Amino acid sequence: MSTDQAGSTSVNPFVTESARRALFALRAFPTGLVAFGAAASGRHRRAARWQLDAAEPGTSDIHSPSWWRIFTHSALSLSIGAVAWFVAFLSLVAAFRGVFYGLITDDSYRYSWGGPTLAGAWLVHLVLGLLLVPVALCILRVIGSLLVGLAQRLLGDGGPAWAVPVSLVLAAAGALLFRSWLHQI
Template sequence: PDAPDRPLATLTYAILSVPFGLVGLWLALMIGPNTVRNLLYGFFVDGSYATSWGGPTLAGAWTVHAALALLLVPVGLWLVRGLTALQRRLADALLGGRRLPVAAAAGSVAVLLGAGLFLTAWLHQV
């Protein structure tokens, strides 16, 4: 059945997809600007590098930040890909009338709970 014939399923999908969209947006905003900032670390940070990762020299701090940025980009993109796959399965189940696989349902709950915990920890750090 088409989505217009199932208003409750459409509303449910709309409500459930908001957290997925927010997590995806947050990941995209973390991947892009943080990668650029860490690759250009030496231009953004002034002062002592004694407490910086890779410090106490600018060269060491810049190297560590750039290396971590390059290593974390594929991880972030992989997370976005997985998030997209989960959202697609949710859409297929709710809007396409298919059954939601147990693994997809459990994965969705795990992603949303994990994102909430990570966001809470991140906000306390900032």
């Protein structure tokens, strides 16, 4: 066994990177909130360094972006982080309702998916609820990748040009989705 193999672990890098991006998407809301406050109180350079290091660990050297770029990044990161938490919340609600469908439903299962029997409706809701969890993890990973691109674009040197407009669209779509969800409950 070579020395390279002796010190290495057998962790799948795709899973690790996916999990790191999904967790970064969930960390974006509290990070954006603190950075938003720091940028508003005059500590914008520290907020930029902190946000860029959170997006790409080990990258703390920035090109000294303007206050406006740091404030914009903080606001967008806060908004997109809220969307990420909403996606995670909806997937957990769907999984919970799927697992406990038979205990929380009334007689409406006769007309729901998998009905007219309770067992069929419970099974369909269980499968769909549990299948939404990996879908939500993929969505969180995409949101995390978008946030990394946004940090690179607004705080770092370069980054994809599409990150800012896509972030604006996602923040607006997330607000509309949340508003629609509130009106249906």
